[in-house]
Amino acid sequence: MEIKIPVDVDLLLKYSKSGPRYTSYPTAPHFHDGIGAEEYIRHLIQDNTTIMNRNLSLYFHIPFCDTLCYFCGCHMTVSNNQKRIGQYLDYLEKEVDLTKNLIDPDRQVIQLHWGGGTPTHLSPEQIRTLGEFIRSRFELHPDAEISAEIDPRELTFDHLEALNEIGFNRVSMGVQTFDPTVQRAINRIQPESVTRQAFEWSRSLGFSSQNIDLMYGLPHQTISTLENTLNTVIDIDPNRIALFNYAHLPHVIRHQKLIKDEWLPDTPLKLQMLKLSIEKLQEAGYVFIGMDHFAKPDDELTLALKDRTLYRNFQGYSTHAGINLLAFGVSSISMLSDLYVQNHKKFVDYYQALDQNQLPAMRGVALSPDDQLRRDVINRLMCHFYLDKKLIESEYQIHFDEHFYAPLQRIDKMQDDGLVIHDSDQITITPAGRLLIRNIAMEFDAYLGQTTHSYSRTI
Numbered sequence: 010m011e012i013k014i015p016v017d018v019d020l021l022l023k024y025s026k027s028g029p030r031y032t033s034y035p036t037a038p039h040f041h042d043g044i045g046a047e048e049y050i051r052h053l054i055q056d057n058t059t060i061m062n063r064n065l066s067l068y069f070h071i072p073f074c075d076t077l078c079y080f081c082g083c084h085m086t087v088s089n090n091q092k093r094i095g096q097y098l099d100y101l102e103k104e105v106d107l108t109k110n111l112i113d114p115d116r117q118v119i120q121l122h123w124g125g126g127t128p129t130h131l132s133p134e135q136i137r138t139l140g141e142f143i144r145s146r147f148e149l150h151p152d153a154e155i156s157a158e159i160d161p162r163e164l165t166f167d168h169l170e171a172l173n174e175i176g177f178n179r180v181s182m183g184v185q186t187f188d189p190t191v192q193r194a195i196n197r198i199q200p201e202s203v204t205r206q207a208f209e210w211s212r213s214l215g216f217s218s219q220n221i222d223l224m225y226g227l228p229h230q231t232i233s234t235l236e237n238t239l240n241t242v243i244d245i246d247p248n249r250i251a252l253f254n255y256a257h258l259p260h261v262i263r264h265q266k267l268i269k270d271e272w273l274p275d276t277p278l279k280l281q282m283l284k285l286s287i288e289k290l291q292e293a294g295y296v297f298i299g300m301d302h303f304a305k306p307d308d309e310l311t312l313a314l315k316d317r318t319l320y321r322n323f324q325g326y327s328t329h330a331g332i333n334l335l336a337f338g339v340s341s342i343s344m345l346s347d348l349y350v351q352n353h354k355k356f357v358d359y360y361q362a363l364d365q366n367q368l369p370a371m372r373g374v375a376l377s378p379d380d381q382l383r384r385d386v387i388n389r390l391m392c393h394f395y396l397d398k399k400l401i402e403s404e405y406q407i408h409f410d411e412h413f414y415a416p417l418q419r420i421d422k423m424q425d426d427g428l429v430i431h432d433s434d435q436i437t438i439t440p441a442g443r444l445l446i447r448n449i450a451m452e453f454d455a456y457l458g459q460t461t462h463s464y465s466r467t468i
């Protein structure tokens with residue numbers, strides 16, 4: 010029997026505030042330029058020998074798109090200039106070669122992901138070339154999860170065939186909404202037939218897992234249009250669904266000004282949309298994995314959630330704990346055992362570093378022992394909805410209740426609201442608390458309030 014999440018809108022309203030998503034801890038606003046290529050190299054070499062799980066996860070950022078979706082918060086640029094795209098791919102290869110020299114050759118890749126922007130904005134030929142290049146430089150584990158983000162609008166069968174040929178076994182498709190009025194307001198016209206075609210192609214080629222990205226809180230979106238979109242998605246029957254709360258931050262992401270505030274549903278309506286979505290998706294058999302993600306009961310994410318082996322990094326949820334994530338391309342973030350490093354965001358800076366045979370690392374953060382402890386606590390809470398205090402005590406040589414005295418006082422207040430069960434040995438997040446996991450994790454964040462960064466709403 011799968012756990013069902015109850016949605017109490019009044020409770021969600023009480024806790025709705027801005028906060029991090031904890032794809033890293035410390036979070037990106039705490040990265041600083043005191044960390045660069047030198048530290049990255051030192052930590053890479055160190056992790057070759059010291060890390061327990063020597064497998065690798067690789068991420069490639071393809072920052073190009075055909076057109077601009079007005080809501081987009083990703084690091085992307087609109088370009089159809091083949092020369093420009095080709096030049097970027099050449100630099101990506103150079104970055105791989107500089108990095109590869111620092112990695113023990115016997116370390117295998119267990120996870121490979123292309124994100125963006127839009128990886129399928131590359132031509133099928135460019136996809137094959139980049140894929141073969143990666144395979145020539147790294148040893149891919151035979152069971153590696155190899156996934157790409159796909160925009161169905163400009164996808165051809167040949168694109169999917171190219172991905173399939175070079176070993177991709179998973180696809181994630183951007184849909185957002187099927188409603189034409191909303192599509193016009195976000196500048197993303199995507200007929201249902203186009204999405205269905207992309208699914209048929211990917212199924213016929215044998216991709217083992219398909220995800221759909223949806224959004225709620227979009228301009229002119231209503232309960233009824235969202236319900237229609239959900240009905241269609243349920244009929245398409247993907248293995249996984251990501252349902253993102255539209256993060257509208259026009260003062261940071263300037264093109265979002267093209268979406269007028271008055272076109273957006275207000276917070277209570279957004280929470281009704283969330284309620285509807287969760288209820289419908291659960292009714293259709295999907296399990297709430299956490300933080301915007303749903304999966305079928307037999308999906309490995311659902312199984313990993315149950316046996317507490319779920320893990321999370323910049324690529325989203327994963328079943329691979331504790332591995333180095335090496336990220337390539339502009340703005341991408343690598344994660345080593347105790348270091349995060351982000352690449353230059355601007356093409357010119359990224360290219361300039363590589364022209365000088367330097368890794369294009371721009372900023373990052375080295376984790377102190379306390380950061381590592383808190384990262385582990387936050388990760389366990391977010392991925393397992395459970396924390397064994399005794400296990401943390403023995404691993405980090407602390408007295409949990411003393412070390413986290415102040416956060417635990419606040420956690421006990423959340424217990425009164427039915428979000429957690431806290432006793433002498435463990436913290437368990439209740440089904441109602443699972444939706445508010447960001448709020449719960451925030452209590453263990455030592456840095457909150459130290460920057461003026463605008464985070465998205467927790468719910």
Ligand SMILES: C[S@@+](CC[C@H](N)C(=O)[O-])C[C@H]1O[C@@H](n2cnc3c(N)ncnc32)[C@H](O)[C@@H]1O
Nearest residue numbers: 081082125126127158159160183222253255256
């Ligand atoms: C890189 S795109 C997916 C692949 C491809 N570019 C596409 O759009 O079809 C990543 C996803 O992030 C989500 N996203 C982008 N901007 C967002 C925002 N401002 N708030 C919430 N989710 C957002 C969308 O659901 C989008 O599908």
Ligand code: SF4
Nearest residue numbers: 074077078081083126
């Ligand atoms: S949502 Fe996807 S296709 Fe649209 S602009 Fe962003 S990255 Fe590009």
